[in-house]
Amino acid sequence: MNYYNEIKTELINNEITKRVKDYSKNRSDLNTYYNVGKLLSEAGKHYGEGIIKEYSKKLTDDIGKKYTKSSLYNMLKFYGFMKNTKFQTLSGKLTWSHYCELLSIDSIDKVNYYIKIVEDENLTVRELRKRIKSNEYERLDEETKKKLKDKEKLKVPDLVKNPIQIRNTNDYNEISEKILQKLILEDIPSFLKELGSGFCFIDNEYKIKMGDRYNYIDLLLYNIKYKCYVVVELKVIELNSNHTGQIQKYMNYIDKNIKNIDDNKTVGIIICKKENKYVIEYCSDNRIIAREYELI
Numbered sequence: 004m005n006y007y008n009e010i011k012t013e014l015i016n017n018e019i020t021k022r023v024k025d026y027s028k029n030r031s032d033l034n035t036y037y038n039v040g041k042l043l044s045e046a047g048k049h050y051g052e053g054i055i056k057e058y059s060k061k062l063t064d065d066i067g068k069k070y071t072k073s074s075l076y077n078m079l080k081f082y083g084f085m086k087n088t089k090f091q092t093l094s095g096k097l098t099w100s101h102y103c104e105l106l107s108i109d110s111i112d113k114v115n116y117y118i119k120i121v122e123d124e125n126l127t128v129r130e131l132r133k134r135i136k137s138n139e140y141e142r143l144d145e146e147t148k149k150k151l152k153d154k155e156k157l158k159v160p161d162l163v164k165n166p167i168q169i170r171n172t173n174d175y176n177e178i179s180e181k182i183l184q185k186l187i188l189e190d191i192p193s194f195l196k197e198l199g200s201g202f203c204f205i206d207n208e209y210k211i212k213m214g215d216r217y218n219y220i221d222l223l224l225y226n227i228k229y230k231c232y233v234v235v236e237l238k239v240i241e242l243n244s245n246h247t248g249q250i251q252k253y254m255n256y257i258d259k260n261i262k263n264i265d266d267n268k269t270v271g272i273i274i275c276k277k278e279n280k281y282v283i284e285y286c287s288d289n290r291i292i293a294r295e296y297e298l299i
Contacts, residue, residue: 006046007058011065013038018066032099040082043075055079080106087111097121100128104135112152113140119151123200134196137168159229159270160290162199166297167274169194175298180237183274183296184208184221187237198272201228211256220253231267232257241277242293247286254290 017035021028046054055075062070084106085093101121108114117140121131140148142164150157169186170193187194188207195202202224209223222235234257236250250271257269271291278293 004045006042006049006054007061010039010042010046010058011062013042014062014066014070029098030093030095033093033102036078036081036099037085037093039075040078040080043079044082047079077103077106084114094118094122096125098128101126101131104128104131108135110140112148116140116143116151120200139164142166142168159199159226159231159233160272160292163272163292163294164197165278166295167194167197168297168299169197171298178239178298180221180239183237183239186298187222195224198224198233199226201226202233203227205232211253211260213252213256218253223257226270229267230265232262232269234269234271236271236273238273238275240275242273242275242279242282244282244286246273246275246293247282247288247291250291251286251288254288 013035017031020031043055043058046058056072059070059072059075062075081102084102097118105114105117108117117131117135120126120134124130126134143151144161144165147157147161149155150161169183170190171186172189175182175186184207191204195204203226205223205225207222209220211218211220220234221237224233224235225231226233234250234253236246236253238246250273254269254271262269268290271288273291273293274296275293276295278295283291283293
């Protein structure tokens with residue numbers, strides 16, 4: 004087999020297809036680059052790894068500068084990447100550039116997670132790169148990772164990262180609850196992404212009246228995906244039982260006075276400097292979770 008001619012034909016046909024059928028150019032790219040990767044793999048077995056450098060030079064002369072040595076290496080890696088049947092099949096929502104961002108990840112479960120969030124949230128390549136760089140998958144709870152692997156149904160708290168990364172825009176050395184709240188409010192979209200998908204911001208310092216006293220919820224959110232209110236309390240010290248008692252009181256108030264009949268029960272998230280697993284373990288309300296914050 005003349006591997007070079009086969010590769011050249013694949014790439015030229017892809018360029019023609021993309022010009023004629025613009026709507027299917029992404030799928031055409033992925034199928035073509037998979038086939039080219041397969042041919043490069045077979046050619047490498049016969050002629051050694053140096054064949055990629057040789058083919059790149061010839062393709063540059065015959066077609067143009069688009070098919071560099073690194074781009075051909077990516078096609079080879081893409082073939083190996085997809086050949087493993089444990090990976091998901093090609094997703095029409097991911098472009099070639101999306102897949103290139105995933106090629107360096109060696110965990111099947113991690114790759115499938117990032118494919119899923121690109122599909123669910125329509126992430127751009129830049130957004131995907133940022134999420135990978137933030138170690139988003141590594142910051143998921145181990146139980147959540149198992150649920151994702153087994154394709155079990157997720158609950159509201161499952162995709163809340165730990166730690167939750169909050170941008171310290173003014174390089175504060177000392178953090179109070181007010182400053183922590185201020186930093187969150189400066190970039191609400193990024194904060195909501197740290198919690199998962201479907202979160203909407205309602206208000207900060209949300210005022211409620213309990214008896215003859217006013218209380219203020221640090222952050223009140225709503226999750227449109229799971230149809231429930233979410234109470235967020237901020238603590239700049241280690242988690243203790245007073246914190247769980249306080250947020251439970253707020254959650255009960257929301258359930259009794261604000262939530263609609265078709266809403267699910269309110270969820271509570273305590274964002275603190277340091278977790279205490281025993282406080283959560285022995286908390287009577289399993290709707291409450293605690294996560295540490297990390298200033299970046």
